[in-house]
Amino acid sequence: MSAAPIFGLLLSGGASQRMQRDKAQLSYAGEPQLLRAWRVLSAVTERAFVSVRETQRHDPLRAQLPQLVDTYDAVGPAAGILSAQDAYPEAAWLVIACDLPRLDEATLRTLIAARDPAKDATVFTSRFDDLPEPLCALWEPSSHARLKARYDAGSYCPRKTLIQSDIVLLPAPGDALDNINTPEEFAQMQRQLESQP
Template identity: 70%
Template sequence: MNGQSKVPPLYGLLLTGGASRRMQQDKAALAYRGEPQLLRAWRLLQAVTERAFVSARDTQRDDPLRAGLPLILDRYEAIGPAAGILSAQDEYPEAAWLVLACDLPLLDTATLQLLVTRRDPAVAATAFASSHDGLPEPLCAIWEPASHGLLRQRYESGSYCPRKALMQSSARLLPTPGAALDNVNTPEEREAMQHRLETLA
């Protein structure tokens, strides 16, 4: 097997650098079933990747919840999730990245394992289709090294939306995993999610 046909290693990246403006508090620190969502999502990533990292802003490096975990700090200013993805790709350009948002309380190992099993290293990314609109879900997706050029090009042109980058790329789109990717952005959505989790317990 030559170097060109070798499958890139799969690393995990948990995105926690958002400002959480709609939630009005750090979404990664919110507890579901008695545990901060950051730690729960971190364990899920560790279970399916070779190495896992937490993406954060420089001002979060000393936060007690994050400080004990391997961090990749954003090198790009205030451009949303693309800052974390690009920073990770800059740090380890040889790796593919399973990128995960920190606000998915229903996500489970089986869903991530399905994503990893169905991964296609020959395309720019592998992603699930959204249950809401059928478009690619960029924040529970595997971004191959080949996606870096497009993300960087879009960044330099002022376009920061990872979903639109997936739509422009040669992404493999998997069927939606149902409610597993339902996210939580507001206090009202958090309360509703807590009720859902109680009924599932």
């Protein structure tokens, strides 16, 4: 059996409550974070989509990219992942959050190179708690049944789905998966990235 094709899903539907503004619009070196992440993701996948809520469809930044609109209630990342799996059940989904400004193509290629299509997912370990990191992960078609069952049972945490699944677990890739959640973290990351050559 051949491996499923790898499609990309860029999660951008979060409410950004702690940031107090849309994280996708945050800019580093003049480039919105959403487009920065899109460039990295689309470089390593056969097709890629931005995951959006219905209310975000016509946002000018998101509207310029191929979209998958959530077909599940707004329950966080699980809604986007399940919606993508329903739309293209034959695909494996390389899922990334849009708020990982240090994520690069090399990190994603490392994840893909370690892929075992017979497993449910290939994921990195979080450097903060050693648990699977669901928002930079390659979800195989076989992961859908467990994620959907947990959703139907009222449990919306994709990390817990991974913990209960048969996965390839890789060491944390340094600080590549550090996300930003507050205006202070954004200002600090902006200074760091813009001071790099």
